[in-house]
Amino acid sequence: MLIDINLLPEKEKERSRLLLIAIILLGVSILIWVIFFLLSGRLASDTEQLSRQSAAIQQEQAALRSHDATAQTGESMLAVHDLALSVKFVEDHRYETLPLLRDMIAMLPERGFFVTFTFTQPHFAEATIQFDDKQDASYYLTRLLASEIVVDASLESVIAEDLESADGSPMMSSEIPRYQATYLIEFEDNRMAEMETGQEEPAEQEGEGTDE
Structure with a gap:
């Protein structure tokens, strides 16, 4: 008695399984690629934003340094001016x-x-x-x-x-x-009388300016 064995269904099942595995692997690869692409874009955006913030901070620091330098220069000029006035006052009112x-x-x-x-x-x-x-x-x-x-x-x-x-x-x-x-x-x-006279004159001028 002859036995007839059909192996075709088994082969078709194995092929279907391999195809399914290939499709799953392809899907996973595509998903990983998409995630990597999104993360790369977000990282690039964050990097650009940080660069803009860093540039803005540098500009603010430069403006502050410039302002401080200008203020210090003004204060130095004012101090030199006050010192010159003090020296002139002492010279004009020095005791002989x-x-x-x-x-x-x-x-x-x-x-x-x-x-x-x-x-x-x-x-x-x-x-x-x-x-x-x-x-x-x-x-x-x-x-x-x-x-x-x-x-x-x-x-x-x-x-x-x-x-x-x-x-x-x-x-x-x-x-x-x-x-x-x-x-x-x-x-x-x-000198005391001269200094008192010198102090009274600006006060009188200020009073005249107020009356006007």
């Missing part, structure tokens, strides 16, 4: 010390001389003067008070010097100064 010192030296006794002279305020000074005799200190104070350039003066202290020779023995010569007197002196200063 040379005539003052000449008058004060002229009032000294024969053996008196200045040790120190320091302005403690615009029209106040402290002077240390050396004398041979203690009475010369009081005599000089009297002359200072009688001077037209001195508003007031006071004798702050008189210190006797202990003089010794090179070998340590006391020096007996009367030609050597033995006293240092310290004076506090207030001088006649016309």
Whole structure:
């Protein structure tokens, strides 16, 4: 007895299965490609947006640096201008010390001389003067008070010097100064009146401008 076996259906099933697998693989490949394409486009868009933001930030930083440089330049020019005005003001209102010192030296006794002279305020000074005799200190104070350039003066202290020779023995010569007197002196200063006049003039001009 002969047995007839038909293998065609099995082969057709296997071919259908392979075709289905191929279609699935192709679909998956297409899906992966589409996803990759979309992600690439989105990444390119984000990169372009970031580039635009970076360029805008750089422009803002450049504008801020330019503004800061301009502001610093303006402040520097203003500071230089204020300094120039201050220097001019000081030069225009400086105290003429040379005539003052000449008058004060002229009032000294024969053996008196200045040790120190320091302005403690615009029209106040402290002077240390050396004398041979203690009475010369009081005599000089009297002359200072009688001077037209001195508003007031006071004798702050008189210190006797202990003089010794090179070998340590006391020096007996009367030609050597033995006293240092310290004076506090207030001088006649016309600069204050000039400054007050200068301050009143702008105020008057401002008042006139307001009335108009």
